[in-house]
Amino acid sequence: MKWFKQLTIAALIAVIGFSSVPASTPTVTAASKLSGKIVINGSSALLPLTLQAASEFKKLHPKVKISASAAGSITGPQAVRKGIANIGAVDWDASKDVPGFKKFEGQVAHKVAIIPFAAVVNKNVTATNLTTKDLQGIFSGKIKNWKEVGGKDAEIIVVNRTFGSGTRVNFQDKALEGTDFMTKGDNYKEVKTSGDMKSTIETTPNAIGYMDLAYVTDKMTAVKINDIAPTEANVINGKYKVWGYGYYMTKGQPTGATKEFIKYVQSTKFQNGSLKKLKFIPISALK
Structure with missing residues (x-):
């Protein structure tokens, strides 16, 4: 559309x-x-x-x-x-x-x-199958380079939603199991809406963020979490837990x-x- x-x-x-x-x-x-x-x-x-x-x-x-x-x-x-x-x-x-x-x-x-909510990365990111531990490390700021999680040698750009976002509430609770987000740094960006997240991920090399599947485009990659893809079938069969x-x-x-x-x-x-x-x-x- x-x-x-x-x-x-x-x-x-x-x-x-x-x-x-x-x-x-x-x-x-x-x-x-x-x-x-x-x-x-x-x-x-x-x-x-x-x-x-x-x-x-x-x-x-x-x-x-x-x-x-x-x-x-x-x-x-x-x-x-x-x-x-x-x-x-x-x-x-x-x-x-x-x-x-x-x-x-x-x-x-x-x-x-x-x-269904998904972790998403810019198309240039090669690490597209991450564990819960990987995501916790990335979004907390402890993991700073894609090579630490099987990707290429490049600084990770973390894109977060502002406080008050329901997508943020769900992602933190279900994908990060409550782990706190990083809140500042040269490699940190914060956006207000899902549309802002979409455009930022599409245009920022080495970026990772999260959004609901309705916003995922072919200019980004929806990441597997613990080998499970964020699909309707995997939500319904109980394998994929990041939804609300x-x-x-x-x-x-x-x-x-x-x-x-x-x-x-x-x-x-x-x-x-x-x-x-x-x-x-x-x-x-x-x-």
Whole structure:
């Protein structure tokens, strides 16, 4: 999708629903009277899913306007709490305490996807099968050269997400088993969104970072961890452990257009269609 290749700015904002759709368009449900405005903030990992779902939902309900922005998971429930968003997209269940973040009182979590996360390296990196110990050493700053983990003699450039990123929370917990990240150094970079991570890995020789599979391109390599590739099949069969659920948070139970939009994202049609094409995994795939 052309728009997806443009996800390189810190906070991509897409507004859907301000153009009219002719009544003769076959995808429009002529009888739909659903109306309203839905504002979605939060996870950049979930943004491709949100944008695609919004586009499809608009065709079914042309009177509904949807805007979506992404600046990191923590901004989602914060925006819901402040009343400036109907939905907060988050890579963890923000209705519960998790390491580093207190729960958001009064918010309800709705599972919308399973998100596989991957360590990724620039195309010039030859070390593409790393152990948990290797990753812990690299991201903590103890391992500084690719030759220490079977690669060529070159300084490792570590690219990290800023605090508040759900992708960071999941990667630290599941790929690094809680090991702390390095936070400074000449070989350290920090980026705000998944789109920023994608562009940085693509253009920085000897770089390593992490992202969800929806952002992985042919200009980088998704690394095997302990000989296991980050694939849908390996998540489902239990071999690959670096994944998490994506959630839409709402203030109490949703109503109106917000309720119907969440139901659409959770529907079998969307889960087994567009969601899978974007490299997410349907929530029904794991029991």
